[in-house]
Amino acid sequence: MTQTAEAASSAVLARYEPVIGLEVHAQLLTRSKMFCGCSADYTAAAPNDNTCPVCLGLPGVLPVINRQAIEYAVRTALALECEIPSFTKFDRKNYFYPDLPKGYQISQYDLPLSLNGRLRFEVEGEPASCGITRVHLEEDTGTLHHAGDVLQSATSSLVDLNRCGVPLMEIVGEPDLRSAAAAHEYLVRLRQLLVYIGVNDGNLEKGSFRCDANISMRPRGASEYGVKVEIKNMNSFRAVRLALEYELERQVAVLDGGGALTQETRGWVEARRQTVSQRSKEYAHDYRYFPEPDLPPLRLDAEFVDRVRATLPELPAARAMRFADAFEGLVDAGVAAKTAANWLMGDVAALANEHKVPLHASGLGVEGLRRLLALVETGTINAPTAKELLGELYVSGGDAEALVRDRGLAQVSDEAQLAEAIDAAIAANPDAAADFRAGLEKALGRMVGHVMKATGNKAQPQLVNRMLRERLAR
Amino acid sequence: MSSTRSSITELAARLRAGKTTPQQLLAGAMAHQKRVEPQLHAYLTSTTELAEQQAEAAALTLAEHPDSASPLCGIPMALKDVLCVQGVETTASSKVLTGFRPPYTATAVQRLFDAGAVCVGKTNCDEFAMGSSNENSAFGAAGNPWDVERVPGGSSGGSAATVGAGVVPYALGTDTGGSIRQPASLCGVVGFKPTYGRVSRYGLIAFASSLDQIGPLALSVEDCALVFAVIAGHDPRDSTSDPSPVEDPQPALGRGVDGLRLGVPREYFGAGIDAGVRGCVEDALHVLEAQGARLREVSLPSTEVALSTYYIIAPAECSSNLARYDGVRFGLREEQPSLTDMYLRTRAAGFGDEVKRRVMLGTYALSSGYYDAYYRQAQKVRTLIAAEFASVFESVDALVSPTSPTVAFTMGERDDPLSMYMCDVVTLPANLAGLPGISVPCGFIDSLPVGLQVLAPRFQDARVFQVANAYQRATDWHATRSPLADAAA
Numbered sequence: 007m008t009q010t011a012e013a014a015s016s017a018v019l020a021r022y023e024p025v026i027g028l029e030v031h032a033q034l035l036t037r038s039k040m041f042c043g044c045s046a047d048y049t050a051a052a053p054n055d056n057t058c059p060v061c062l063g064l065p066g067v068l069p070v071i072n073r074q075a076i077e078y079a080v081r082t083a084l085a086l087e088c089e090i091p092s093f094t095k096f097d098r099k100n101y102f103y104p105d106l107p108k109g110y111q112i113s114q115y116d117l118p119l120s121l122n123g124r125l126r127f128e129v130e131g132e133p134a135s136c137g138i139t140r141v142h143l144e145e146d147t148g149t150l151h152h153a154g155d156v157l158q159s160a161t162s163s164l165v166d167l168n169r170c171g172v173p174l175m176e177i178v179g180e181p182d183l184r185s186a187a188a189a190h191e192y193l194v195r196l197r198q199l200l201v202y203i204g205v206n207d208g209n210l211e212k213g214s215f216r217c218d219a220n221i222s223m224r225p226r227g228a229s230e231y232g233v234k235v236e237i238k239n240m241n242s243f244r245a246v247r248l249a250l251e252y253e254l255e256r257q258v259a260v261l262d263g264g265g266a267l268t269q270e271t272r273g274w275v276e277a278r279r280q281t282v283s284q285r286s287k288e289y290a291h292d293y294r295y296f297p298e299p300d301l302p303p304l305r306l307d308a309e310f311v312d313r314v315r316a317t318l319p320e321l322p323a324a325r326a327m328r329f330a331d332a333f334e335g336l337v338d339a340g341v342a343a344k345t346a347a348n349w350l351m352g353d354v355a356a357l358a359n360e361h362k363v364p365l366h367a368s369g370l371g372v373e374g375l376r377r378l379l380a381l382v383e384t385g386t387i388n389a390p391t392a393k394e395l396l397g398e399l400y401v402s403g404g405d406a407e408a409l410v411r412d413r414g415l416a417q418v419s420d421e422a423q424l425a426e427a428i429d430a431a432i433a434a435n436p437d438a439a440a441d442f443r444a445g446l447e448k449a450l451g452r453m454v455g456h457v458m459k460a461t462g463n464k465a466q467p468q469l470v471n472r473m474l475r476e477r478l479a480r
Numbered sequence: 481m482s483s484t485r486s487s488i489t490e491l492a493a494r495l496r497a498g499k500t501t502p503q504q505l506l507a508g509a510m511a512h513q514k515r516v517e518p519q520l521h522a523y524l525t526s527t528t529e530l531a532e533q534q535a536e537a538a539a540l541t542l543a544e545h546p547d548s549a550s551p552l553c554g555i556p557m558a559l560k561d562v563l564c565v566q567g568v569e570t571t572a573s574s575k576v577l578t579g580f581r582p583p584y585t586a587t588a589v590q591r592l593f594d595a596g597a598v599c600v601g602k603t604n605c606d607e608f609a610m611g612s613s614n615e616n617s618a619f620g621a622a623g624n625p626w627d628v629e630r631v632p633g634g635s636s637g638g639s640a641a642t643v644g645a646g647v648v649p650y651a652l653g654t655d656t657g658g659s660i661r662q663p664a665s666l667c668g669v670v671g672f673k674p675t676y677g678r679v680s681r682y683g684l685i686a687f688a689s690s691l692d693q694i695g696p697l698a699l700s701v702e703d704c705a706l707v708f709a710v711i712a713g714h715d716p717r718d719s720t721s722d723p724s725p726v727e728d729p730q731p732a733l734g735r736g737v738d739g740l741r742l743g744v745p746r747e748y749f750g751a752g753i754d755a756g757v758r759g760c761v762e763d764a765l766h767v768l769e770a771q772g773a774r775l776r777e778v779s780l781p782s783t784e785v786a787l788s789t790y791y792i793i794a795p796a797e798c799s800s801n802l803a804r805y806d807g808v809r810f811g812l813r814e815e816q817p818s819l820t821d822m823y824l825r826t827r828a829a830g831f832g833d834e835v836k837r838r839v840m841l842g843t844y845a846l847s848s849g850y851y852d853a854y855y856r857q858a859q860k861v862r863t864l865i866a867a868e869f870a871s872v873f874e875s876v877d878a879l880v881s882p883t884s885p886t887v888a889f890t891m892g893e894r895d896d897p898l899s900m901y902m903c904d905v906v907t908l909p910a911n912l913a914g915l916p917g918i919s920v921p922c923g924f925i926d927s928l929p930v931g932l933q934v935l936a937p938r939f940q941d942a943r944v945f946q947v948a949n950a951y952q953r954a955t956d957w958h959a960t961r962s963p964l965a966d967a968a969a
Contacts, residue, residue: 059584063804065577065685066564066586068718098800100846102823109803163819165808294846296855299689299797301719 018258019185022223025231026189026250027181030196031174032206033146033214034078039171040145041069041112048168049212061171063107068300071096075143075173076119078205080306080314082175083120083141085203090311094119095303096143100294104165105148113144113176115295119306125179127195129188136192137180146172175205181220181231186250193217193246198330201347203319208343210242217246222267223257232257233267237281239274249274253281319355332365335372341379349379353393357400369403370396378406386410388417390463419466421473424457427465428473431456442478450474485646485965488703492551495542502535502542502554502598509556509600513647516964519628522642524561524619525569525602531556538596551706553596558651560639561602562609563589563694564683572685573617574607576805576812576830586683587718588652588694588711595710600648603638607832608802609654609687611635612662612903613894616834621891625667625962626928630888633663633903639697640667646965650698650707654684656691657790658883658907661919664697665883665931668921668962670948671697672704675938676914677722679708680715686801688794689720691911700958701920701949705729708941724939732942737950738772743876747783748906748933754886760923760930761882767954768880768947778872778879782865786909787901789865792845792858793912798835799842805830837897866913873937878947881906883919883931906933916941918948921957929957 036046042060045051059067083090097115123138148167152160177196183189197215200206208215217240222232237253240246253272260267272281297303319329329350336346350365354375358364366372378395381387387395387410395406395415410416418424431453432439441449450471457470486494494500510528517523538554559565562572564582571577585593593599606616614621614637622638624630625645632641636653640663643651653660655673664671672695679694686692696707712726744765749758769775807813807826814825831839845854872879884903894900910917915935922932932951936943952958 059582062809064582064584064810065570065572065580065804066562066582066681066683067584068682068720070717070719100800100803102803102806104806104808104819107804107809109806110800292848294800294843294848294851296796296800296846296851299720300686 018255021226022258022261023226023228024184024186024250024254025181025222025224026183026186027220028179028183028189028192029218029220030177030179030193031216031218032177032200034075034173034175034205035207036072036074036078036173038072038074040072040075040143040173041171044171046172048172051168053164053166054168056168057170061107062167063109069112069298071301071304072173076304076306077314077317078173079119079141079143079175080311081203081318082177082200082205083123084311084315084318085199086123086125086138086141086177088120088123088138088141090120090306091117092307093117093303093305096298096301097295098298099144101291103147104163105150105167105170107148107167107170111144111147112298112301114142117303118142125192125196125199127191129185129191134188134191136182136188139178139180141175141177144174144176146170146174186247186254189219189250190243190247193243195330198333201343202329202333202351204347204351207347213241219246219250221250221253221257223254223261233269235267235269235281236271237274238271238284241276245274245276248279249281252279256281319351332372332375336376336379339376341376341383345379345383349375353396354400357397361401363400368400370399374399374403374406381406381410385419385466386416388464388466390458391415391417415464417464417466418461419469421469424461424465424470424473427457427460428470428477430460431474432477439478485699485961486649487699488551488555488649488706489700491555491649492553495554496546502538503532505554506531506535506556506598506600509647512645512967513600513642515967516625516645516647520623520625520641520645520964521620522603522622522632522638522645522647523558523601524571524573524604524638527565527568527599527601530565530568531598531600534593534596534598538598541596550595550710552592552710554598555596555650556598556600556648557592558601558603558639558642558648559589559599560605560609560636560651560653562605562654562685562687563602563652564685565589565599565602568602570602570685571618572608573605573619574805574830574832574835575618576827577685577810578812580811582683584683586694587680587715589683591711592652592707603636603642603651605638605653606635606659607835608685608798609635609656609659609692610798610834610838612658612900613889613891614638614663615891616832618832624888625964627888628964630890630928631666633666633884633888635659635663636671636697637663640664640669640671643667643669643697643699644962644965645967646961650696650703652694652707652711653697654687654692654694655907655911656687656693656794657911658904660695660697661907661917661931661933662884662903664919665921665933666888666929668929668957668960669697669699670701670704670918670920670952670958671695672708672918672944673910673916674708674712674941675722675916676911677720678712678726678916678939678941680713680718680721682715682717686797688797689801690797691790691794693911701918701945701952702733704918705733705945705949712941722939727939727942729942729945732946733949735946735950736771737768737947740773740878740947741876742768742773742775742947743778743872743879744775745778745780745783745872745879745881747780748881752885752902752905753882754925756925757882757884757886757930760925761880761932764922764932764951764955765880768951771950771954773947773950776876778876780868780872780909782861782868783905783909785861786865786912787905789858789861790904790908790912791841791901792854793862795838795842796845796855796858797842799839799846802831802835802839834897862912865909869909869913869915870937877936878943879935880947881933881935883907883933887925887928887930910935914938916944918944920948920952921960922951922955923957924960
């Protein structure tokens with residue numbers, strides 16, 4: 007914000023209080039989709055390849071609940087301090103759209119998987135919190151590609167159902183947020199938490215973590231809510247903040263001008279830095295929710311909930327915050343979110359437990375970890391070598407680059423250097439070589455292992471793999 | 481010798497005695513089908529090629545393992561066209577599914593195929609199984625083998641007609657409000673609706689998910705039990721299929737009814753039940769009494785609201801289940817410049833009047849502002865109906881009644897929907913409560929068959945077979961041949 011905008015906005019805030027609630031949709035990192043066996047990782051497949059009769063909604067097929075998705079949603083609900091009722095069910099949300107092949111979305115309506123939680127975070131150094139109305143499960147839709155800007159004016163549209171049926175968790179926040187900054191912090195913290203507990207990869211750009219906002223304004227001191235506007239299409243934290251700030255000023259301008267706000271859905275248009283009306287309340291859908299007759303209700307007994315609770319990393323606020331800070335630091339420094347999460351939750355968490363020393367107080371530190379991971383990222387060392395070094399650095403500290411140089415740990419990615427080891431591995435494993443040539447893919451593993459051993463784990467595994475395949479194909 | 485109207489048990493014995501082969505049985509069925517089909521119109525699709533392959537495979541199985549082969553091995557059969565068979569056009573008698581070839585086979589069907597069944601074709605039915613006369617088929621109604629000017633009942637009319645005409649000894653149907661039992665009654669065959677959850681619905685094109693159940697139509701109670709034993713059991717692909725083990729129905733067949741308490745629901749003999757039908761059923765009750773059963777009048781007062789309850793819940797589920805027929809991915813599409821028009825035109829052209837009526841009814845019942853008054857209220861009444869059955873079953877072991885209020889009526893006779901809905905007034909309460917039920921032939925009025933219905937508590941499918949078979953062993957109504965079964969070669 008410019009300084010004048012900031013001044014204007016603080017003048018506005020002296021008279022009006024924004025009331026903001028956020029709804030987050032987060033895809034779960036399960037292996038398969040919500041109700042069928044297709045992969046939940048839909049991005050790699052060619053359009054409509056990652057589908058089956060169930061997620062295509064063909065006649066006569068039936069959904070089967072993904073147990074892992076239930077576990078992940080319960081894990082999230084527990085991390086958000088929610089209650090988990092012992093009885094929950096799925097419902098159908100009915101509407102027509104080409105990205106929704108059954109003509110209904112399986113979701114949860116009046117008996118969600120969890121309710122009444124809380125997310126704690128900080129706004130400008132002050133502790134803050136926001137109520138969580140509910141966390142429930144549903145299935146994602148497919149995607150549409152229009153020849154034209156929008157469906158209405160498109161000359162043709164292509165439907166891709168690869169994403170259809172991916173487990174989607176909806177986290178509905180209470181209208182407890184009172185500024186765009188608070189909304190931003192809430193969202194940052196929520197994303198950190200989901201990534202930290204391993205249920206979501208937190209990618210706003212790719213849409214695996216999506217946010218809609220409800221915002222209204224009321225005069226300071228009023229107890230009733232004003233007219234609510236829903237904002238969609240915000241694809242980054244920055245967009246959320248800008249859209250809320252824009253909308254807050256737009257609403258005040260309408261109110262100050264003596265006008266009335268309409269309850270509507272508005273979309274954030276990044277290029278114009280504006281929210282634009284999409285649909286007013288009169289055109290709101292009647293989703294005709296009713297209980298999904300193809301799925302019996304779920305009974306989540308205390309034993310199941312306790313078992314899920316046991317899979318939850320330790321979550322006291324301070325510790326979680328530290329982990330979250332470390333994660334944030336790594337990601338800001340350019341480490342991929344998934345890599346950062348994997349290392350933090352895997353080897354680093356194990357070392358922290360083993361030595362009873364958190365990362366930031368260890369010999370390694372967040373910066374040390376970043377430098378170590380950078381060596382992996384650039385291909386200087388491979389992951390097994392990094393894991394070996396991690397343990398040593400965690401306890402004793404030191405310079406990762408220097409250790410790699412001094413000990414000659416850099417991975418061998420020179421084909422000429424590896425050629426001998428490759429030939430030796432094939433010669434030493436004639437059976438494996440024959441099996442592989444006969445089509446047994448897994449036989450390759452034995453020869454890869456041989457090369458890795460021969461090179462003191464320094465060979466670049468992908469390269470070894472490729473070279474072995476080339477040799478054996480001759 | 482012709483195989484028409486030979487039971488599964490008889491044919492299985494002849495196959496093992498080397499007196500016939502699966503290929504000969506198939507040829508016999510096809511020849512008879514060819515004779516009667518122009519009048520009967522029981523089939524929408526013939527699956528000759530599939531049948532020939534299955535007959536050949538069955539012959540091999542019987543040659544190699546005559547003792548361990550299923551009694552169904554090598555026996556011709558037919559499938560209601562709401563059951564998916566991989567690669568075979570499956571339309572649910574609807575234009576909207578024209579050309580749809582599912583890439584999967586229904587679990588119940590696959591279990592029959594694995595047992596060596598030989599599928600001759602897909603049978604006619606009311607569109608999406610919605611109807612009681614077969615007249616709602618988009619491809620023209622099937623006829624009744626006792627009088628082809630009359631309806632075979634519905635919705636599994638084609639399955640009942642082809643069994644009644646002696647083309648195949650059994651066929652699969654589906655029963656949402658009486659769609660197996662009522663046509664069985666009208667066509668003079670035995671039709672069994674299992675307990676809800678006993679047979680997987682995977683691959684069954686849904687009408688109303690919480691009510692639909694697949695079951696057999698056959699020439700005898702034993703044959704229904706044989707087919708049931710093969711198709712029943714948990715399926716991981718249907719979460720509403722029950723995981724409990726299936727009780728073998730065979731021992732129950734010989735148990736008789738001596739000492740069994742049979743409830744006679746007063747409301748099932750009341751207004752709307754034809755006097756002749758009532759007379760036949762009362763005679764049947766005396767036959768059971770003579771076998772040692774103790775009859776007791778019982779009351780199911782919710783019966784009068786069951787029909788309205790059913791006609792809220794079933795259309796509500798149907799309105800949602802049929803949303804997928806939108807022209808986007810498969811079946812009929814009416815090309816239009818806009819998406820909304822494509823949806824509207826496709827569904828207007830693809831669905832028949834009765835389907836549209838139920839989609840509208842169901843959409844209305846689920847709409848905001850009406851949900852509490854209709855759908856929620858209906859669910860509460862449904863719970864009451866189930867509780868009422870449970871309470872009656874504390875004092876009786878099974879219930880006996882007519883299956884259909886009347887015998888087969890003539891085509892076009894019932895032209896208003898409400899009088900058609902009355903056809904299922906004594907069958908649909910069992911669907912609302914998830915009970916197993918059967919219809920067995922129990923007499924004739926003017927050469928048209930009458931059916932006796934037997935209902936039992938949930939998961940007591942064997943009890944249904946027990947009572948029905950005791951009756952069948954004491955009578956020979958089920959062995960009477962329809963005129964079309966006797967159509968000469």
